[in-house]
Amino acid sequence: MTLFNGLGMGLGNLSRLSKAKTRSISPENFTGEKGKGAMAEEGTGAHPARELGKGWKVSPSVEIQGESTHTMAEITGPGAIQHIWLTCHPNHWRTSIIRMYWDGETEPSVEVPLGDFFCNGWCERSDVNSLPVAVNPAGGMNCYWEMPFRKHCKITVENIAEENMILYYQVDYALTDVPDDAAYFHAQWNRSNPLPYKEVHTILDGIKGQGHYVGTYMAWQVNSNNWWGEGEVKFYMDGDDEYPTICGTGTEDYFGGAWNWEQPKGEYRTYSTPYLGMHQVIKPDGLYRAQQRFGMYRWHVMDPIRFEEELKVTIQALGWRSGHRYLPLQDDISSVAYWYQTEPHQPYEKLPDKNDLEVI
Structure with a gap:
């Protein structure tokens, strides 16, 4: 796995300081903006949080309407995606398509059914214990492929089924310089x-x-x-x-x-x-x-x-x-x-x- 600007994907780099800025996008902070997490007042968790209010897991997920697309992350670079976690019902693993676009592309660089991208193509959960992909009980899907971009990143999930789907997700990334030889x-x-x-x-x-x-x-x-x-x-x-x-x-x-x-x-x-x-x-x-x-x-x-x-x-x-x-x-x-x-x-x-x- 590649390393740059002190972004470590191995234990040997954990002690090195870096000027990279760590950010995270989820339904609790759709933009990843600094200091803007946990501010939702509406969302899929609004009802159970009704007595606790703002800041208490009001928006842990999104509902994607049937035959529609949700923009999971949109980021201005330079930077790199470092980790993606998500989960949804296995019935949606072949009828939801994850796409990723780098630096203003109109054609996606990643276009894969959601389950297959995380090594679960049969719509039946199977744990995966590997470095770049980990799937854990009971359907927590994790990706650690390093994904650098120089100007812009966009990640979408399309629900091609007629039924609505609930998607929980978090995209962890760093804003940092990207070297010329990073593909x-x-x-x-x-x-x-x-x-x-x-x-x-x-x-x-x-x-x-x-x-x-x-x-x-x-x-x-x-x-x-x-x-x-x-x-x-x-x-x-x-x-x-x-x-x-x-x-x-x-x-x-x-x-x-x-x-x-x-x-x-x-x-x-x-x-x-x-x-x-x-x-x-x-x-x-x-x-x-x-x-x-x-x-x-x-x-x-x-x-x-x-x-x-x-x-x-x-x-x-x-x-x-x-x-x-x-x-x-x-x-x-x-x-x-x-x-x-x-x-x-x-x-x-x-x-x-x-x-x-x-x-x-």
Whole structure:
């Protein structure tokens, strides 16, 4: 994780003084202005605070109307987002879209369904114990990706459902100088449902500019029997054509596991570590849950994938068939790619509608 101007993301920098100004935006202080917190007289907590009044948790959250967008934070820079915490009902994790815009962009640099951004793409809570993303009981979602901006930052949440949603949130940031070599944070969602036979799932494509790839989250539904994780992750960069520069050895290998994640025999073993994990297994129940579903993340914090001009990332869906032969799979695969790069970035493909976003 990068450091600048005394902003520490490691214990080794905590003793260093800095002229950075710490600020925080929440429904108790929508602007983050100094000395303007806890002044609300109306809000979602007004009724329980009616005997206590101003300053007593009058506005801990917001209600976002159906098919509308709420601006969660708007900040004049230079500065950097250091931490985001939020929570809402899991029913909204695929029907709410978080977007982030840097320095006056009209096209977002981050555009991801809310749950997937925090490694919970199945609308069923799974704890995550990693450095840049932590999800804690019972649905507290935390992000520690450093997000510098030079002039302006805007973060929105769009509720694409017809029903209203309640969102609790806090955005912690610093107003500080940003060095010339600090890149902008990006994240993009993609889905193959189902993945066409003998095709690969594209995690990221069309990236132009200089930067480094820092993470992958995948929500994977297996639509066949037997082991499914033989597929390789491939990174095509800076002029690679048919063959990539970086090619992994298998799906569970990329996410830091081995041998089917099978421990003890006949069972998947979940794990969540600072940089990688297979933290979620949703099993069929013999009634309405028909397929196995998995959640996995891999953070390239210590080993970023650096590119100078362009980047494409893919993964094969590969299992086994008779005769000890590979079987190209036709699974339901969603992914989030996280990376830093120079601006401007190429516009993303439009997100699908809520039917194609839906967890089915």
